[in-house]
Amino acid sequence: MKYIEGFREPRAARALVEKLRLLGQSSLKDGNGVTFMEVCGSHTMAIARYAIREALPEGVALVSGPGCPVCVTPAGYLDAAIELARQGVIMISFGDMLHVPGSRSSLARARAAGGDIRVVYSALDALQIAAAEPQRECVFLAIGFETTTAPVAGLVPLADERKIGNLSLLTSFKTIPPAMDALIADPELRIDGFMCPAHVSAIIGADAYLPYARQHGIPCVVAGFEPLDILLGIEGLLRQIIEGRAEVENQYSRVVTAGGNRRAQVLFQRLLEPEDALWRGLGVIPASGLRLKKAYSSRDAAVRFGVTIGPGVEHAACCCGDVIKGKLNPAACPLFAKVCTPDDPVGPCMVSAEGSCAAAYKFRDIRQHAY
Amino acid sequence: MKPDTVQLGHGGGGRLSRELINMAVVSRFGDGPLRGLPDAATLSANSGEVVFSTDSFVVSPLEFPGGNIGHLAVHGSINDVAVAGGWPRWLSLALILEEGLPFAVLDRVLDAVRDAAAKADVVVATGDTKVVERGKCDGLYINTACIGERVEDWRLDAAAVRPGDVILISGTLGDHGMAIMAARNGMAAGGPVSDCASVYPFVDAALPYAAEVRFMRDPTRGGVAAVLNEMVEGATSAGIEIDETCLPLAPGTQAVADMLGLDPLYAACEGRVLLVCAAGAADAILGAWSKLPGGAQAARLGHVSAEAPLAGLVAALTVTGGRRIVDLPGGEILPRIC
Numbered sequence: 051m052k053y054i055e056g057f058r059e060p061r062a063a064r065a066l067v068e069k070l071r072l073l074g075q076s077s078l079k080d081g082n083g084v085t086f087m088e089v090c091g092s093h094t095m096a097i098a099r100y101a102i103r104e105a106l107p108e109g110v111a112l113v114s115g116p117g118c119p120v121c122v123t124p125a126g127y128l129d130a131a132i133e134l135a136r137q138g139v140i141m142i143s144f145g146d147m148l149h150v151p152g153s154r155s156s157l158a159r160a161r162a163a164g165g166d167i168r169v170v171y172s173a174l175d176a177l178q179i180a181a182a183e184p185q186r187e188c189v190f191l192a193i194g195f196e197t198t199t200a201p202v203a204g205l206v207p208l209a210d211e212r213k214i215g216n217l218s219l220l221t222s223f224k225t226i227p228p229a230m231d232a233l234i235a236d237p238e239l240r241i242d243g244f245m246c247p248a249h250v251s252a253i254i255g256a257d258a259y260l261p262y263a264r265q266h267g268i269p270c271v272v273a274g275f276e277p278l279d280i281l282l283g284i285e286g287l288l289r290q291i292i293e294g295r296a297e298v299e300n301q302y303s304r305v306v307t308a309g310g311n312r313r314a315q316v317l318f319q320r321l322l323e324p325e326d327a328l329w330r331g332l333g334v335i336p337a338s339g340l341r342l343k344k345a346y347s348s349r350d351a352a353v354r355f356g357v358t359i360g361p362g363v364e365h366a367a368c369c370c371g372d373v374i375k376g377k378l379n380p381a382a383c384p385l386f387a388k389v390c391t392p393d394d395p396v397g398p399c400m401v402s403a404e405g406s407c408a409a410a411y412k413f414r415d416i417r418q419h420a421y
Numbered sequence: 422m423k424p425d426t427v428q429l430g431h432g433g434g435g436r437l438s439r440e441l442i443n444m445a446v447v448s449r450f451g452d453g454p455l456r457g458l459p460d461a462a463t464l465s466a467n468s469g470e471v472v473f474s475t476d477s478f479v480v481s482p483l484e485f486p487g488g489n490i491g492h493l494a495v496h497g498s499i500n501d502v503a504v505a506g507g508w509p510r511w512l513s514l515a516l517i518l519e520e521g522l523p524f525a526v527l528d529r530v531l532d533a534v535r536d537a538a539a540k541a542d543v544v545v546a547t548g549d550t551k552v553v554e555r556g557k558c559d560g561l562y563i564n565t566a567c568i569g570e571r572v573e574d575w576r577l578d579a580a581a582v583r584p585g586d587v588i589l590i591s592g593t594l595g596d597h598g599m600a601i602m603a604a605r606n607g608m609a610a611g612g613p614v615s616d617c618a619s620v621y622p623f624v625d626a627a628l629p630y631a632a633e634v635r636f637m638r639d640p641t642r643g644g645v646a647a648v649l650n651e652m653v654e655g656a657t658s659a660g661i662e663i664d665e666t667c668l669p670l671a672p673g674t675q676a677v678a679d680m681l682g683l684d685p686l687y688a689a690c691e692g693r694v695l696l697v698c699a700a701g702a703a704d705a706i707l708g709a710w711s712k713l714p715g716g717a718q719a720a721r722l723g724h725v726s727a728e729a730p731l732a733g734l735v736a737a738l739t740v741t742g743g744r745r746i747v748d749l750p751g752g753e754i755l756p757r758i759c
Contacts, residue, residue: 105743277739
């Protein structure tokens with residue numbers, strides 16, 4: 051099976067766009083529009099990259115949700131990371147975090163000022179870095195949702211096994227379902243359907259969304275990241291609305307199962323426990339974070355170095371909070387593309403490759419640009 | 422016992438220096454203008470005008486699928502001369518070596534310089550070698566400069582580009598950038614292979630249509646996206662539309678780009694020409710290119726458009742039939758790829 055080309059096939063994509071248009075025409079009467087939320091940042095990026103908004107039928111709106119891990123990481127977390135870098139700790143991070151503004155600085159600026167900050171593509175690289183300099187402390191910037199939490203938390207048993215004592219994690223792990231609960235509870239938001247994350251679902255399983263369909267009557271479709279996946283996901287949501295159903299459909303069955311990745315779930319249970327977590331833009335959401343259990347506190351950088359992660363200070367005019375909730379289109383933020391650009395970001399949504407603002411900026415479609 | 426790595430003394434100007442030059446340089450390049458190691462080379466050009474370019478190479482890793490820093494150092498400079506309408510003739514070669522560099526690596530790199538120069542029919546005419554302390558450079562840096570003779574027929578000028586013109590590329594996109602990223606991330610096996618090569622054969626094959634060729638570039642750092650954006654920057658009545666559904670992409674390059682979340686449009690090529698010509702000449706040039714070794718995937722990327730909302734922009738038609746803007750790449754995308 052061709053896992054990429056097949057899902058980018060232009061003729062099939064354009065046929066689906068046409069099908070969606072007809073579906074929308076026959077079912078969505080004037081003023082009867084629907085709003086779907088793509089929860090995950092990689093969907094936001096792909097929707098922009100393939101100009102899918104432009105291809106949607108009239109009356110179907112897509113809003114971007116909170117699923118960009120960099121975007122929801124509070125400024126105070128970065129402040130703590132920058133402080134550790136200043137103390138001479140080797141900070142290991144995925145590249146997206148480097149330009150995220152903390153209260154006063156960013157890791158990129160800390161690096162220019164002499165901080166030892168290493169960018170990796172794989173969490174496993176952290177083991178090599180720590181093993182190569184056993185006399186120095188190494189801290190991995192452990193942020194992310196379930197997808198990223200699995201390999202990053204997996205560093206703990208691997209480091210134990212290889213007797214690498216100088217590696218710890220500065221955790222700000224978050225889980226998606228509590229954020230979806232918070233969005234449903236927000237009276238200002240009306241969401242008619244969730245396009246559920248692709249790779250988060252590979253870990254937690256499609257059944258994790260059953261409560262949204264069954265108790266809240268909100269249609270859910272788990273969709274992949276290729277253009278055809280996304281179009282099929284929108285089609286599935288639209289059909290559920292038209293037929294008056296609210297179910298969890300799994301369009302991404304080539305990767306996602308109903309029950310998810312059991313091995314990762316066991317790892318989470320063994321190493322991690324829930325904590326209340328601060329989401330940039332959403333505030334504190336009960337039990338929405340994951341931290342290392344006490345038994346593993348020697349791997350917890352916050353314990354090891356006695357740092358506390360505060361809320362930090364964010365730019366007063368930054369609208370990332372409303373963008374993350376899907377209340378505001380990035381272009382409607384007064385800072386967008388004027389003060390806040392990918393080269394000089396103010397808010398985290400402009401930094402991350404998955405951020406709504408970065409996607410809106412980088413892949414501005416022609417219509418939007420013409421105005 | 423002879424050391425098997427470069428020593429600081431090899432840069433000291435004494436006997437060790439002489440040994441290094443003889444072993445590394447004279448043995449490979451000592452037959453031409455370098456014979457007798459004069460302070461400067463004297464060259465005889467046929468035509469009045471020369472085309473001159475220089476480039477420095479700091480790629481990491483030094484060796485990658487499809488080549489090494491030596492190939493890159495030769496092709497980088499000769500390609501700049503070729504797309505500017507020059508016939509590349511002479512090359513300078515300046516080496517900065519880090520103490521401790523294995524001679525085995527140096528030999529492979531200089532063999533690559535020798536072979537690439539011979540294949541491109543370019544003479545290494547002058548050079549220099551320095552050694553710096555361990556930690557002051559990353560193995561080996563190279564600077565080359567290339568002098569070419571101006572080819573009369575070319576009238577290349579980015580300002581001559583006009584709506585209706587067609588944009589061609591001589592092969593697959595982004596292979597060099599992705600080969601480097603794959604090598605750095607331990608996914609080189611079966612993955613992308615650098616396209617590092619001389620583009621002069623492609624430039625030469627387009628020469629019969631010179632009157633209709635407006636502009637050529639080699640899309641290195643920033644890839645095709647950067648070149649296209651530079652073309653339309655500040656334009657008030659023209660933009661570019663490319664068709665993303667028919668970009669020439671090698672499967673390995675596509676796969677690594679997807680895995681790393683990178684866009685091949687922004688990834689460097691080191692052996693491709695991007696050429697803008699009048700629509701009437703496009704098929705003939707593509708036909709000529711497709712017969713060259715490495716030219717099978719030459720393709721039409723898009724065209725220059727007079728559509729008002731596109732003015733000053735590069736737009737890509739996507740698989741869904743929508744269009745998006747292909748922006749100028751930001752600051753740090755892929756450091757040290759060449």
